[in-house]
Amino acid sequence: MDLQLPLYFYHHEINATPDVIFEVINDDKEILNRVTKLSGFTYKNGGENHREEGTEGSLQYDNSAYKTKITHYSDERRLEFKTDLPSGVLTTVINIVPVEDRSELTISTKFNTESPVSFALYVLKIPRVKKEFNDAVKSLGTEAR
Template structure:
């Protein structure tokens, strides 16, 4: 039986337009500066800075490579990623809705796993994961 655990959920209005937000989301350089521990982005198809559904790559967090696939992308609005980790599959959704001169931002990261032990271990990691994601969002808001 597959178990699903919500690791992170963020929903807020921020004082940036969707295009301003996606300037960061769409830039490998900005992501490498803004996401703690992310040290490299490598595309498996040889593309550079690609943001299309089906794009596969490796995100490196220090020495740890994480296979990643963009499963959905809508310019300046939405990106969904699937990451394969030893614990299971992480699915992250980043959605932006324009609200006058601001944006409503929703981010969700879920872990899908077949292991009850993994589920329990990651449930204990949620406070640390939230702290790290919130710090990344503060950097985005202030960039």
């Protein structure tokens, strides 16, 4: 039985253009400065700032390393990646639509697991995840009204 939990969702117009947003998304150091428990990226082929479909590596979050793979990348438009956890898989999608001098930014993360216990534990994490990632998004630009 595959259980799916929407862990995080953000959808707003913000006062930043897609190129400004992707300057952050494409820069490992910028992401590390904005997501508090994220401490590093390691790419399978070495180097840093790899953003292309099929890129594999790991990310270090909350003192643990997790295998990750970019499943889709369109420059200044969309980034999708999967992160393997011991308890399931996180699928994250970042989508940006230009709107004049702003952007419509959508970020979603879903947790898939076969374990009802893991599902229940991740339900409890939603408020903390929401706060952490909302704080990271706010640093990109203010929400447009």
